Amino acid sequence: MKKSLFPLLLGGLAIGTTEFVMMGLLPDIAANLNISIPVAGHLISSYALGVVVGAPLLVLISGSYPPKKILIALMVMFTVFNTASAFAPNNFTLLIARFFAGLPHGAFFGVGAVVASRLASPGKQAQAISVMFAGLTIANLLLVPLGTWVGHVYLWRYTFAIVAFIGLVTLLFLYLWMPALPVNRSGNARSELQIFKSTETWLIILITGIGTSGLFCWISYIAPLMTEVSGFKSANVSYILVLAGFGMVVGNVAGGWLADRVKPITATVWLLTAMALTLLCIFLFSGNQIISLLLTFIAGALSIALAAPIQILMINTAKSAEMLGAAITQAAFNIGNAIGAFLGGLPIAMGLGFNWPSLVGMCMAIMGVGFACLLIRKHKQTADLSLSS
Structure with missing residues (x-):
């Protein structure tokens, strides 16, 4: 790994920790601030809203x-508002802090993806991007369980203090090891917004927001799935999440490797198809504990393997607005998170079992494959037109 990519990995580590640790800290925050768990759940939504708003807005402004100055500014914002989260005196203040902490999330990954692709050796752009996302996978494997434990045993505020400290370390390495790449903006904010007139851009957004929501249907309800359907004890759920995190580490490497060897759209179709099949197997076989654990690992791997191919796909499509395009995919991932959690909860609300969200997820993944096939057809039509002219 090039040392210039290490600050991006650290940034992914910090961002991944603050995003996913909140799920485990909700009971502790609710008890400490004297609010209900559903009200505390708004903190997750607030952060996700910040990601969706901040991803395109901050990239357009900056x-x-x-790129180096942009990344430093984004990480300063991230560190400040995670520090504010640690010291928030009440739920309203914490809600606002989480929203602002989410603003730099998508923009950092978007700008970082473009920077990683520019720093990469020829033919290894996707693997370079996967280094940044490796931070997110390591967060799920190690720091999210650790941060949850710290919140349970000590105080949830210490967890956000740890995140802020990682943000400071990231700033140091951005300053020391990130090369001063030149500005690569061919137009202005108005011209960059023209990418939204492209059918290809919207198809990639749909692939990301709809296709990946399938896995969020599953992972949003993984705890009751494992306890109520697979029959594991509640105390084992944290270890199962570590297994899913290990799958993410493996899947991140595999996704980057695959996207550098086949076309990104081909890798996307293969991975979404594998996702649909895995979610179907989760629906059918989660009653068997051994099979359930194996499927948890596979689903965890597929959940992050899509990140690098989709980022490369958008970067290649949004040639005149690479950073904006890459940031938009991060917003779309978070939209997929919200869609998946909502749709996955519908069969549960109807009184069906906790394995049914994965069946809903399978349908969403299949829709993602459909949008990917439309994109392939659009690419073919564009190629045919260029040849005929």
Whole structure:
């Protein structure tokens, strides 16, 4: 790994921790702030809203500055508002802090993906991007369980203090090891917004927001799935989440490797198809504990393997607005998170079992494959037109 990519890995580590640790800290925050768990759940939604708003907005505002300065500014914002989260005196203040902490999330990954692709050796762009996402996978494997434990045993505020400290370390390495790449903006904010007139851009957004929501249907309800359907004890759920996190580590490497060897759209179709089949197997076979654990590992791997191919796909499509395009995919991932959690909860509300969200997820993944096939057809039509002219 090039040392210039290490600050991006650290940034992914910090962002992944603050995003996913909240799920485990909800009971502790609710008890400490004297609010209900459903009300505390708004903190997750607030962060996700910040990601969706901040991803395109901050990239558009900062696009005229060198990437290194953008990344440093985003990480300063991230560190400040995670520090504010640690010291928030009440739920309203914490809600606002979480929203602002989410603003730099998508923009950092978007700008970081473009920077990683520019720093990569020829033919290894996707693997370079996967280094950044490796931070997110390591967060799920190690720091999210650790942060949850710290919140349970000590105080949830210490967990956000740890995140803020990682943000400070990331800033140091961005300053020391990130090269001063030149500005790569060919137009202005208005011209970059023209990518939204492209059918290809919207198809990639749909692939990301709809296709990946399938896995969020599953993972949003993994705890009751494992206890009520697979028959594990509640105390074992944290270890099962570590297994899913290990799958993410493996899947991140595999996804980057695959996207550098076949076309990104081909890798996307293969991975979404594998996702649909895995979710179907979760629906059918979660009653068997051994099979359930194996499927948890596979689903965890597929959940992150899509990240690098989709980022490369958008970067290649949004040639005139690479950073904006890459940031938009991060917003779409978070939209998929919200859609998956909502749709996955519908069969549960109807009184069906906790394995049914994965069946809903399978349908969403199949829709993602359909949008990917439409994109392939669009690419073929564009190629045919260019040849005929």
